[in-house]
Amino acid sequence: MTVVTVGIIGIMTVLMAVQLKSLKGEYGLYLVLAAACVIFFYGTLRLKGILEGLQKIQNMIRINPVYLNTLLKMTGITYIAEFSSGICKDAGYGALGTQIEIFGKLSILAVSLPVILALLDTLQGLLA
Known part of the structure; x- marks a missing residue:
């Protein structure tokens, strides 16, 4: 499904919800x-495509998988929090x-804290 298709689905849903709002408001909400x-x-x-791309990146630059997993978790938290909040x-x-x-923001901070600590530890090692 392309972005155009998703956009059309969204616009058509909103138009139908506006029409249903005059009859029964809750039906429009259910439709949305x-x-x-x-x-x-x-x-x-x-x-699936994103995970395959991240796997290729990990293989090319030999980065610690913890960092990419953390990035993926942060992205998922953001997506779910924005989706739920919007609804x-x-x-x-x-x-x-x-x-x-x-x-969601606090969860992202909690997930990213080990990466921040590793970065600060690396900086401290370089400065010492």
């Missing part, structure tokens, strides 16, 4: 949630969406 889930799962299908905000629960964003 269904389309968001379909787009999310099509997005996860792209992960909450669209449903009218902006405060909950903001809390999800904050939790």
Whole structure:
């Protein structure tokens, strides 16, 4: 599925949801949630290509797999947090969406902390 197809699905869903809003508001929300889930799962299908690309990069430069795994985790956390937050905000629960964003940012910090510590340890070794 291309970006154009996903864009068309999104626009058509919003147009249908606007039409349904006058009849029953919750049906429009359900329609948008269904389309968001379909787009999310099509997005996860792209992960195979990303993982293969990361594997090639790892083989070419012989980088520690921990760093690439951390990068992949950070990307996944960001994607899921933004997706969940957007759904909450669209449903009218902006405060909950903001809390999800904050939790996502804290999770990224927690996942990246070992890499930051390794970087600081390397810098300390170079300066000593």
